[in-house]
Amino acid sequence: MGGKGTSLRQYLLTRLLLVIPMVFILLTLVFLLMRVAPGDPISASLGGRVPQEEVERIKAELGYDRPVYVQYVEYLGDVLRGDFGTAITDSRPIGDIIRDNGAATLELTFFAMIVAIVVGVTFGLLAGRYRDTWIDGGGRLFGILIYAMPVFFLGLMAQLFFGSYLGWLPTSGRASPLVDATLVTHTNIYTIDTLIDRDRDAFVDVVKHLILPAVTLGLVTAGVFIRLIRVNVIRTMKDDYIEAARARGIDERSVVYHHAFRNALVPVITVVGLTVALLLSGAVLTETTFNWPGIGKTLISYLENRDYPAVQGIIIVFALVVVAVSVVIDFVNAYIDPRIRY
């Protein structure tokens, strides 16, 4: 503890080195999963649709007729060079798919995360602070119910109520057809694109389309925050330093707001990181429910077409994103809390 070898820089280096085996194992797992499947990717996606000779030709062209280990080494090399492959069914490079549809997912998950943090932190802190009162009861019940609610069910109910019944908000897609057709894409993040062009009406339209999916996904994710923050507050309130602060005569309000809450919120950073994986899973469902053209929905449609290379490429990117986020979270944590740098 606290010796020479525990500087922040050294911790970061060790952490980065640990990423290498993790990424390697993930890549291997994905490769194995996709190859354990019966037959080869080409026959699976094209089988029955084109003549057998054609399948053989494409197989040879893409190198699927070679021994598995050769394919494996080449696959690793490609991924390391940032080449995630090309979809068979529509010949789109995975990189393009990530760029175009990834922006839609990013926009959705970003706003969902904001909703989740605001709702989750508020309810979590209140429930933990007023433990065993009706506030706690209400907060916990809300947390449990929202966790028990599948995101697609909540989305469906929101569509029924705000879309069909009240008619306030659109229930499908990222923008109205007209806006979608005329929109100039700079970043593919529609809220930013419309702001760049100072197109007020289009911006309002895009935001309206964003509200239901983002709030749905955000609320469901908030359940995780509520539960964890509540337990954290309860744990922190039992700590010695809280007792010490009270003993020093600091008034209860200040003890709770300045001493307890601040420490109870440090682990939230970690949770935000863990939630990214959850959000990505939720995004697949939310995008399918709201017909949101993000990566998740794209993945599902490639799965339906049995396009193995596309599925493989998208999954690798998902996995890499999760690993990258976990590294960033560890860095932030180490920066904030010196005890972590063991």
Added chain:
Amino acid sequence: MTVPAQVERVPPRPQRLVGARRAFAPIADARGMTRWMLWVGAGITLAFILVALLAPVLAPYEFDQFRSPEEGRFVQLEAPSRDHLMGTNVQSTDVLSRIIWGTQTELKVVFISLFLSISIGVPLGLLSGYFGGKLDRVLVLVMDALFVFPFLLLAIVIAFLLADKVGQGIFTAAIAITVVYVPLYFRVVRNHTISIREEPFVEAARALGAKPFTIIRKYVFFNVVQNVPPLATLNAADAILTLAALGFLGYGIQPTEGAEWGYDIQRAVSDAASGIWWTGLFPGLAIVLLVTGLTLLGESLSETINPVLRKRRYERVNLAPPGVAEAELE
């Protein structure tokens, strides 16, 4: 009301099932909201288990029945009526019957997947934690890799790959869910085993010359396995959500194999635009209710078993002055 001045203390009778009593003691000790959550959760869970068992008696129709001798072919998308309490869906089947039969499907899948993931995850965790070394390092890396993977994607990919070979039935769904949860049990059991391994009583057993497997079986296992019931209950809740998600995306149970709530909700999405609510609302409520029940049960179990969160019954300690008699033990 007169209170006798002296209460005769009945000497404790020798009790049978001491171990079981001790294991359940924290549950009897649970107070306040935890106790309430425990009973409500257990009640809901039990009710669903009963519905699943009695499905043949309770369900008015078969899960895929779309005509009856009396009515002929059922009307498509009929609003809730006396014949169909929750209406019919786009395939003319009875929504209520699908929910009741669906209970059976959900519980079967959850049961199989929990059984599989516990019987794989727990032994691996014990071995890995107790022996350490290279095996441990490799297992931890693989499990961590599986763990960071977005769980739903993992389940989808497994279900997708198995669909070709095994078909899309209860077993495929259960295996897809198992793969997601094995790393969880592995992690919890391994970490706990590592801390138990260094306890004096294990040290003592080792000093007496007990074989590693005897130590694991007799000393480590029972200490570690305590964590499993709350975890498994919370897991069951999560597994229901995962199964429903698989069904919603079309990688769950084939409609010909059984009724499944997530699949029903997927079919209901296209009804929503025309304001038809009964096809989606009821299966969704079934999911919410069952998952809520399991979560309440699991959370209250872990609160009663986890000493950090446990609130015990306050024993009255009589100190003068009587105004401050209730001493907080925590």
